[in-house]
Amino acid sequence: MDPIIKRNIILENYQNPEKKGLIDDNSYLKMNTNNESCIDNLDIMYKIENGIITDACFDGEACAISTSATSIMMKKIIGLSIEEAKELIKNYENMLYERPYNENILGELMVYDEIYKQPNRKKCALLPFESLKKVVGYEENNDN
Amino acid sequence: MNREDFPILSTGIIYFDNGATSMKPKCILDEVSEYYSKYTANAHRGDYDNSLIVDEKYEEVRTKTKKLINSKSDKEIVFTKGTTDSINLVANGFIKDILVENDEIIITKAEHASNILPWLRLAKEKNIIVKYIPLNENNEVTIENLLNTISEKTKVISLAHITNVIGDTRPIKEIGQICKDKGIYFIVDGAQSVPHIKADVQELNIDFLAFSAHKMLGPTGVGVLYGKEEYLEKINPQVLGGGMNSTFTSAGEVKYKSIPTALEAGTPNIEGVIAFGRAIDYLLEIGYEKINEYEKELSEYLREKLNLVRNIEIYNKEIEGSIVAFNIKGYFAQDTAVFLNKYKICVRAGNHCAKILEEEINVKNTCRISLYFYNTKEEIDKLIEVLNKQEEILDNIV
Structure with missing residues (x-):
C-alpha cells in the first residue's frame, strides 16, 4: 500500500474514529484494555447475539496508532461470527509478527503491515485486539 | 559539562530523561x-x-x-x-x-x-x-x-x-x-x-x-x-x-x-x-554548587525557548527546576515522544508513575524533559528545532 494512503487512513481513523463513544446498555460486554508498558487506555464494548458480533464501540485516551487500530477494528468486526473474528485476530497477529497471512481477510488493517519495523509501536497496534481476544475466547498459540 | 566522561553521549543521543535514570561516566x-x-x-x-x-x-x-x-x-x-x-x-x-x-x-x-x-x-x-x-x-x-x-x-x-x-x-x-x-x-x-x-x-x-x-x-x-x-x-x-x-x-x-x-x-x-x-x-x-548553578542556567534557557514553541502547553510553568512537563496541543504525549525519538531525542511520555496527579493538573499524560549537568544548550536548541516541525509528528507514522 502506498505510504501516503496508509498515513491518510491512519490519520482519518485517529482524528475521526468510527464508533467512538460508549453507550449505556447492559447487553454489551465491556472490556477495559490498557497496555502495561504504555499509557494507552481504552474501553471497548461488544454486543454478541447468536454467535455474531452485532455491534461494538469504544472510548478512551490513546495514541494515534492505538486509536486508529481500534477504529478500523470496529468497522471490521461488526457482523463477524466469533469464528471469523478469531480468523481475523490470527491473520492480524501473523502480519504483526512477520508470519504469512491472508491480505483479503485484513482489508484496511493492512495499513499496519510495516509496523513491525517499530517495536515500540507494535503493542499499540495490538492493543484493541487484546480485548477482542478475550471476548471471543481466542486461545494463544493456536496460530502457530 | 563533563560530557567526555560519558561514553554513551558520543553515540548521538540527546538524553532528556534523567528523572528516570542517569547516564554513567x-x-x-x-x-x-x-x-x-x-x-x-x-x-x-x-x-x-x-x-x-x-x-x-x-x-x-x-x-x-x-x-x-x-x-x-x-x-x-x-x-x-x-x-x-x-x-x-x-x-x-x-x-x-x-x-x-x-x-x-x-x-x-x-x-x-x-x-x-x-x-x-x-x-x-x-x-x-x-x-x-x-x-x-x-x-x-x-x-x-x-x-x-x-x-x-x-x-x-x-x-x-x-x-x-x-x-x-x-x-x-x-x-x-x-x-x-x-x-x-x-x-x-x-x-x-x-x-x-x-x-x-x-x-x-x-x-x-x-x-x-x-x-x-x-x-x-x-x-x-x-x-x-x-x-x-x-x-x-x-x-x-x-x-x-x-x-x-x-x-x-x-x-x-x-x-x-x-x-x-x-x-x-x-x-x-x-x-x-x-x-x-x-x-x-564537580560539586553540588557548580551543578546547581549550571542546571539553573540550563533550565532557564529550556523554559525560555520552550515558551516560544507554537501550540505548547507547559504544566509547570511557574516552577523553577530541571523538569518540564508539556504537551503539544492536539497530539497525544506518546506520539510526540515517538516523533522526538526519530531525532534521537529521549523524553518520557506518560503519567510518570504519578497516576493520581491527574486529579490535580487535569491532564493524564505528558511529555517530560528532565535535565542533568551533562545536557547542553545545543541539545535544547535541537529539541526546539524539532518541536517547531510539530506538523510532522504524525507523518511517517508507519
Missing part, C-alpha cells in the same frame, strides 16, 4: 568491571585478601554516603535496591508497627507510586487514614496547607523533596521542623533531589531519607535508606537470611545482627554499591 563502569576482574569475593564473609578488600570498599561507601547527606553515623545508612525498596522497608518494617486505627499519614497526589502505594496498603491493613495535602495553583505544597492538613492523629508525613513530574522543591527544612515540634515521623523521598542538591538530613530534620544510586550516575539496583539510629534500631527486618543474623538455634531462638547489617540480608549488590561510592566521589568532585 566511564569511571563507574570501570569500578564495576574491576570488582569482577580484580577482587571478586562476597562481603562480610571470609578471611582472605580479596574478601577483606571487598569489605573495606563496601563499608567505605557507607561512610561516603553518610558524609554526603551529613548523617551522624555509618549505622544510619542501609543499602537497599533503590528508593522504592527503601520506602517499603520503612513503611512495612517500622511505621506499620507503630500506627493504630484512625492514625493519619500525610502525603500529596503529586507523589511517585512508591510513596503512595505502601501507604494505601497500610491504610487498608491497619484501618489508618491517608490524607493528601491540597496543592496550590502551581501544584506546590505550602506550609499553610500542610498545617491545615495535620491533626492530632497525624503520625507520619512522607513527601518527595523534589517531585518527579512538576519538579517543584518542597520546603523540607520547615516541614522537618514542624514534624520535630509535633512529634511526627518525617520521611523524605530523595530520588529526584539527592542527584541535584545537597540533602543534609540533620539540617533538614529528616527522620528517613530514601534515594537511588542510578539517578545519580551510579548503577541500577542500589539505593539508600537513611534513618535516625534510634528508629532504624526498631525496624523489623523484612528479609531474613544470611548475613543479617548473629545466632539461631533449632528451637527457634534467633538473634539478628545490629543495624545496618540486620537490614541487609543476603549477598548485596556489591559491585553496585562500590561503584555508587565512585559516583558520590564524582559528583562531589
Whole structure:
C-alpha cells in the first residue's frame, strides 16, 4: 500500500474514529484494555447475539496508532461470527509478527503491515485486539 | 559539562530523561568491571585478601554516603535496591508497627507510586487514614496547607523533596521542623533531589531519607535508606537470611545482627554499591554548587525557548527546576515522544508513575524533559528545532 494512503487512513481513523463513544446498555460486554508498558487506555464494548458480533464501540485516551487500530477494528468486526473474528485476530497477529497471512481477510488493517519495523509501536497496534481476544475466547498459540 | 566522561553521549543521543535514570561516566563502569576482574569475593564473609578488600570498599561507601547527606553515623545508612525498596522497608518494617486505627499519614497526589502505594496498603491493613495535602495553583505544597492538613492523629508525613513530574522543591527544612515540634515521623523521598542538591538530613530534620544510586550516575539496583539510629534500631527486618543474623538455634531462638547489617540480608549488590561510592566521589568532585548553578542556567534557557514553541502547553510553568512537563496541543504525549525519538531525542511520555496527579493538573499524560549537568544548550536548541516541525509528528507514522 502506498505510504501516503496508509498515513491518510491512519490519520482519518485517529482524528475521526468510527464508533467512538460508549453507550449505556447492559447487553454489551465491556472490556477495559490498557497496555502495561504504555499509557494507552481504552474501553471497548461488544454486543454478541447468536454467535455474531452485532455491534461494538469504544472510548478512551490513546495514541494515534492505538486509536486508529481500534477504529478500523470496529468497522471490521461488526457482523463477524466469533469464528471469523478469531480468523481475523490470527491473520492480524501473523502480519504483526512477520508470519504469512491472508491480505483479503485484513482489508484496511493492512495499513499496519510495516509496523513491525517499530517495536515500540507494535503493542499499540495490538492493543484493541487484546480485548477482542478475550471476548471471543481466542486461545494463544493456536496460530502457530 | 563533563560530557567526555560519558561514553554513551558520543553515540548521538540527546538524553532528556534523567528523572528516570542517569547516564554513567566511564569511571563507574570501570569500578564495576574491576570488582569482577580484580577482587571478586562476597562481603562480610571470609578471611582472605580479596574478601577483606571487598569489605573495606563496601563499608567505605557507607561512610561516603553518610558524609554526603551529613548523617551522624555509618549505622544510619542501609543499602537497599533503590528508593522504592527503601520506602517499603520503612513503611512495612517500622511505621506499620507503630500506627493504630484512625492514625493519619500525610502525603500529596503529586507523589511517585512508591510513596503512595505502601501507604494505601497500610491504610487498608491497619484501618489508618491517608490524607493528601491540597496543592496550590502551581501544584506546590505550602506550609499553610500542610498545617491545615495535620491533626492530632497525624503520625507520619512522607513527601518527595523534589517531585518527579512538576519538579517543584518542597520546603523540607520547615516541614522537618514542624514534624520535630509535633512529634511526627518525617520521611523524605530523595530520588529526584539527592542527584541535584545537597540533602543534609540533620539540617533538614529528616527522620528517613530514601534515594537511588542510578539517578545519580551510579548503577541500577542500589539505593539508600537513611534513618535516625534510634528508629532504624526498631525496624523489623523484612528479609531474613544470611548475613543479617548473629545466632539461631533449632528451637527457634534467633538473634539478628545490629543495624545496618540486620537490614541487609543476603549477598548485596556489591559491585553496585562500590561503584555508587565512585559516583558520590564524582559528583562531589564537580560539586553540588557548580551543578546547581549550571542546571539553573540550563533550565532557564529550556523554559525560555520552550515558551516560544507554537501550540505548547507547559504544566509547570511557574516552577523553577530541571523538569518540564508539556504537551503539544492536539497530539497525544506518546506520539510526540515517538516523533522526538526519530531525532534521537529521549523524553518520557506518560503519567510518570504519578497516576493520581491527574486529579490535580487535569491532564493524564505528558511529555517530560528532565535535565542533568551533562545536557547542553545545543541539545535544547535541537529539541526546539524539532518541536517547531510539530506538523510532522504524525507523518511517517508507519
